[in-house]
Amino acid sequence: MIATTLVLLLTLIALAIPVAAALGVLGLSLDAIYSSLPLSRAMGEIAWSASNEFLLVSVPMFILLGEILLRSGYAERMYGAMVKWLSWLPGGLMHSNIAACGVFAATSGSSVATAATVGTVALPQARRFGYDERLFLGTLAAGGTLGILIPPSINMIIYAVLTDTSVPKLYLAGIVPGVVLMLLFMATILGACIVRPAWGGQRIHTDWAGRIASLVHLLPPLGIFGVVVGSIYAGLATPTEAAALGVVAALLLAIAAGRFSLAMLREALEGTMRSTSMVMLIILAAYFLNFVISSLGLTTALTDAIAGLGLSKMEMLLAVIVFYVVLGCFMETLSMMITTIPVIAPVMIQLGFDPVWFGIMIVILIETALITPPVGLNLFVVQNLRRHGSMNDVIVGSIPFVLALFVMMALLAAFPQLALWLPGVFQG
Amino acid sequence: MLDRLLAFLDKLARAAIIGGGGMIFAAALLVSFDVLARKAFGTSLGGADELSGYALAISTTWGLAAVLLARGNVRVDAVYQHLPARLRGALDLVSLTALALFAVPLARHGYAVLETSWSLGALSNTPLKTPLWIPQALWVAGLVLFAVVLVVLLARAASAFVRGDLPTVRRLAGARSIQEEAADEAAHGERVAREMAQ
Numbered sequence: 328m329i330a331t332t333l334v335l336l337l338t339l340i341a342l343a344i345p346v347a348a349a350l351g352v353l354g355l356s357l358d359a360i361y362s363s364l365p366l367s368r369a370m371g372e373i374a375w376s377a378s379n380e381f382l383l384v385s386v387p388m389f390i391l392l393g394e395i396l397l398r399s400g401y402a403e404r405m406y407g408a409m410v411k412w413l414s415w416l417p418g419g420l421m422h423s424n425i426a427a428c429g430v431f432a433a434t435s436g437s438s439v440a441t442a443a444t445v446g447t448v449a450l451p452q453a454r455r456f457g458y459d460e461r462l463f464l465g466t467l468a469a470g471g472t473l474g475i476l477i478p479p480s481i482n483m484i485i486y487a488v489l490t491d492t493s494v495p496k497l498y499l500a501g502i503v504p505g506v507v508l509m510l511l512f513m514a515t516i517l518g519a520c521i522v523r524p525a526w527g528g529q530r531i532h533t534d535w536a537g538r539i540a541s542l543v544h545l546l547p548p549l550g551i552f553g554v555v556v557g558s559i560y561a562g563l564a565t566p567t568e569a570a571a572l573g574v575v576a577a578l579l580l581a582i583a584a585g586r587f588s589l590a591m592l593r594e595a596l597e598g599t600m601r602s603t604s605m606v607m608l609i610i611l612a613a614y615f616l617n618f619v620i621s622s623l624g625l626t627t628a629l630t631d632a633i634a635g636l637g638l639s640k641m642e643m644l645l646a647v648i649v650f651y652v653v654l655g656c657f658m659e660t661l662s663m664m665i666t667t668i669p670v671i672a673p674v675m676i677q678l679g680f681d682p683v684w685f686g687i688m689i690v691i692l693i694e695t696a697l698i699t700p701p702v703g704l705n706l707f708v709v710q711n712l713r714r715h716g717s718m719n720d721v722i723v724g725s726i727p728f729v730l731a732l733f734v735m736m737a738l739l740a741a742f743p744q745l746a747l748w749l750p751g752v753f754q755g
Numbered sequence: 756m757l758d759r760l761l762a763f764l765d766k767l768a769r770a771a772i773i774g775g776g777g778m779i780f781a782a783a784l785l786v787s788f789d790v791l792a793r794k795a796f797g798t799s800l801g802g803a804d805e806l807s808g809y810a811l812a813i814s815t816t817w818g819l820a821a822v823l824l825a826r827g828n829v830r831v832d833a834v835y836q837h838l839p840a841r842l843r844g845a846l847d848l849v850s851l852t853a854l855a856l857f858a859v860p861l862a863r864h865g866y867a868v869l870e871t872s873w874s875l876g877a878l879s880n881t882p883l884k885t886p887l888w889i890p891q892a893l894w895v896a897g898l899v900l901f902a903v904v905l906v907v908l909l910a911r912a913a914s915a916f917v918r919g920d921l922p923t924v925r926r927l928a929g930a931r932s933i934q935e936e937a938a939d940e941a942a943h944g945e946r947v948a949r950e951m952a953q
Contacts, residue, residue, distance in 0.1 A: 339853070340831050341831065341833075341834050342834070342835075342846055342849065342850075343830045343831060343832050343834065343835035343846050343850065343930050344830065344846075344849065344850050344853045345828035345829060345830050345850055345853070345854055346828070346829045346830070346831070347828060347829075347854070347857070348828075348850065348853040348854040348856070348857050348858075349853065351856075351857030351858075351861070352853050352856050352857055355856065355857070355860065367860060367864065368864065368867075369864075370860060370861060370864040370865075371861070371863075371864030371865045371866070371867050371868040372864075372868055374861060374864070374865060375812065375865065375868050375891065375894065378811060378812035378815050378816075378894070379808035379809055379811060379812040379890070380808065380811075381804045381807065381808050383811060384782065384786075384804075384807045384808060384810070384811045387779045387811065387814070388779070388782075388783055391779065391780070391783065439940055440940075443940050443941060446941075447941075558790075563790065563794060564790050567786065567804070567807070568786050568787075568789070568790045570783075571782070571783040571784075571786035571787045571790070571807075572786075572787050572790060574780075574783040574787070575783065575784065575787045592780070593773060593776075596773060596776025596777065596779070596780055597769075597772055597773055597776055597821075599776055599779065600772045600773075600775045600776045600779065600814055600817075600818040600821075601772065601818060601821065601822055601825065601827055603779070603811075603814070603815060603818060604772070604775075604814075604815050604816075604817075604818030604819050604821070604822045605818075605822050605827050605828060605829065607811075607815040608815070608819060608822075608828070609829065611815075611861075612857065657831060657833045658831055659829045659831070661829075662829045701833065702831075702833065704936065704937060704940075707934060707936070707937030707938075708937045708940045708941055710937070711934075711937045711938045711940070711941030711942075712941045
């Protein structure tokens with residue numbers, strides 16, 4: 328039964344059947360073939376209760392927050408500040424790219440939005456200052472992935488919903504690895520530019536007065552971060568309420584900057600709902616499929632089968648990493664998470680991995696998926712912003728950062744405290 | 756004939772998705788107000804979480820038809836993109852059929868949920884005591900619109916396929932390549948940057 332299920336699922340997905348339909352049809356077929364009770368009757372009830380789940384309300388709110396923030400015009404000035412502070416390092420603007428992505432990530436829950444926003448602002452500078460274009464492109468594609476590791480994060484919310492893990496804990500757990508990964512990315516640039524100084528572009532001259540003055544441009548992102556993430560730990564708001572407050576804060580920012588209009592709001596809302604409906608349909612289908620496979624006892628059978636392999640904890644972790652890296656080359660990341668997490672996370676947690684820690688590991692694997700060809704959405708976003716040259720430049724430029732992500736996974740496996748220390752401090 | 760119907764459904768789907776967006780926006784304002792009121796006055800309106808949950812459920816189904824018409828459903832095209840056009844067209848039809856096989860039962864079972872709530876006069880188990888048939892009826896309306904659009908789209912794409920009109924099949928139901936996907940994201944970013952520069 329396990330083999331049939333897997334073969335059916337892989338066949339449907341390989342045939343380019345929409346992921347939601349593949350999951351739904353698989354659930355219905357398994358029900359028809361194996362079940363004595365008509366499980367599909369529960370479909371309506373499952374769909375209704377999943378789709379008014381309060382935690383999931385934060386998903387459209389975060390997307391809307393990003394859509395409004397993008398239009399509020401703060402990213403450009405914030406990038407300017409990063410240039411003033413970091414461009415003296417060997418590798419110059421490329422460090423500013425990573426840092427600006429990190430700061431934007433603290434207000435955005437999406438990696439694609441982070442790469443698109445910072446990329447739009449940064450790319451015109453690459454040729455102007457004579458950078459090695461490939462490495463420069465790589466910093467944008469890779470830096471963008473920080474969007475989902477540094478809170479807030481849409482992917483963490485989805486993980487939390489699928490595994491019943493606490494969102495506040497996941498957010499806290501993402502902060503230290505997020506900063507470490509930023510530093511790893513910057514160290515990668517530093518290393519490359521010390522070996523090949525020509526890649527580092529021309530020096531941009533700044534002074535201390537300019538640096539200090541530029542700090543004011545960090546206030547908007549800091550404010551949004553305070554509202555969206557701070558309010559949770561101040562005990563003011565639940566994650567969903569915090570997301571709603573973030574929408575209002577971003578709206579005020581846009582109004583203050585004179586960027587608000589009804590047309591802009593309508594466009595932002597339409598974009599938001601397009602992403603939300605698409606993701607929610609996959610979630611509804613996945614909930615139904617999970618109901619069917621657990622009613623049929625498939626989940627237990629699968630867990631037992633994996634346990635029967637007799638792999639050690641670390642071997643199992645390695646297998647999961649390889650699985651996601653390979654799958655991530657071909658599959659869109661949110662659908663990949665929704666399809667696999669309900670089966671894989673329980674197995675890993677049963678083996679003794681901390682669910683919060685595993686969530687962070689998954690997010691880092693998703694980041695890797697975003698910059699590994701052939702289907703790495705961030706690679707394409709950056710290539711499209713650039714509008715010339717070959718896609719290969721972006722892929723080659725991202726390779727050093729894929730290696731940095733692997734180092735990050737090893738660090739996280741060796742020192743689980745990187746993720747678990749901060750949530751532990753807050754728990755007291 | 757089908758084209759005119761499709762054009763009408765397209766307008767309806769656009770209105771529905773924007774209406775759904777409006778609900779999410781209203782939910783964001785309501786939830787924020789609720790949090791601030793709770794902090795400032797120590798009391799809250801109550802029910803903001805429940806109502807925003809309904810907003811999510813309804814706006815989700817109201818957006819489905821527009822996503823479908825914009826070919827926005829995620830498909831893994833690693834194999835698909837290397838196939839000959841005719842086979843791709845066939846897979847597009849299979850995809851629509853698979854979606855319909857899922858969406859039509861979903862609408863039917865969704866309707867059953869509504870029917871049960873209506874006949875039992877079910878109220879939500881919260882201080883608001885919302886009669887559940889109200890949000891559920893709006894929710895089912897979106898599912899029905901989705902199923903109807905799917906069936907019409909399938910009929911239109913199938914007739915194009917039979918006549919050998921592969922470009923139309925692609926326009927109606929082809930998988931958006933990741934290049935198209937990313938081009939949209941990038942164009943989006945650039946448009947915003949231009950707006951900012953003004």
